[in-house]
Amino acid sequence: MIPRRRSCAGLLSSGAGTIIVLFAGNLIAANPYAVELEPGVCLRLRAPMKSVRIPATDLKEVRSSFLRLGYSVSLKRRYGLLTGFSIHRGFGTEGKELARALQEEIVRTGGQAGRLG
Numbered sequence: 708m709i710p711r712r713r714s715c716a717g718l719l720s721s722g723a724g725t726i727i728v729l730f731a732g733n734l735i736a737a738n739p740y741a742v743e744l745e746p747g748v749c750l751r752l753r754a755p756m757k758s759v760r761i762p763a764t765d766l767k768e769v770r771s772s773f774l775r776l777g778y779s780v781s782l783k784r785r786y787g788l789l790t791g792f793s794i795h796r797g798f799g800t801e802g803k804e805l806a807r808a809l810q811e812e813i814v815r816t817g818g819q820a821g822r823l824g
Contacts, residue, residue, distance in 0.1 A: 733759050733787035742794065744808055747815075752792055759786060764816050767791075769809045778806040 729735040741753035752759045772779035778794040794802045
C-alpha cells in the first residue's frame with residue numbers, strides 16, 4: 708500500500724505542473740474561444756483567464772486540419788510553449804472568414820499561405 712503523503716505530494720506536484728504549462732507556458736491559448744485580428748498589427752488570442760498577443764509578422768501558415776476539426780495556424784516563433792493554435796469548426800462561417808483573413812495577412816507580410824479546404 709502506498710503511503711498517503713506520497714500520493715498527495717504527487718497529486719499536488721502534477722497539479723502545479725499543469726497550471727504552469729497551461730498558463731505560464733501559454734499552452735491554454737492553443738484552443739482559443741475568441742480570436743481578434745488587427746490587420747498589419749497583431750493577432751490576439753483569448754482563452755480562459757489568458758490573452759496572448761502575437762504580431763502579424765509572426766504568422767507562418769494556415770491549413771485546413773482534419774485532426775483539429777477546423778483550421779490549424781502555425782507561428783514562426785514560439786510564445787512560451789505555444790507554436791500554433793486552432794480555429795475550431797464551431798466558429799462556423801466566422802472561422803472560415805478568419806482563416807481567409809489570416810491567409811491574406813500572411814501573404815501581405817511576405818509568407819506562404821497553406822491550403823484551405
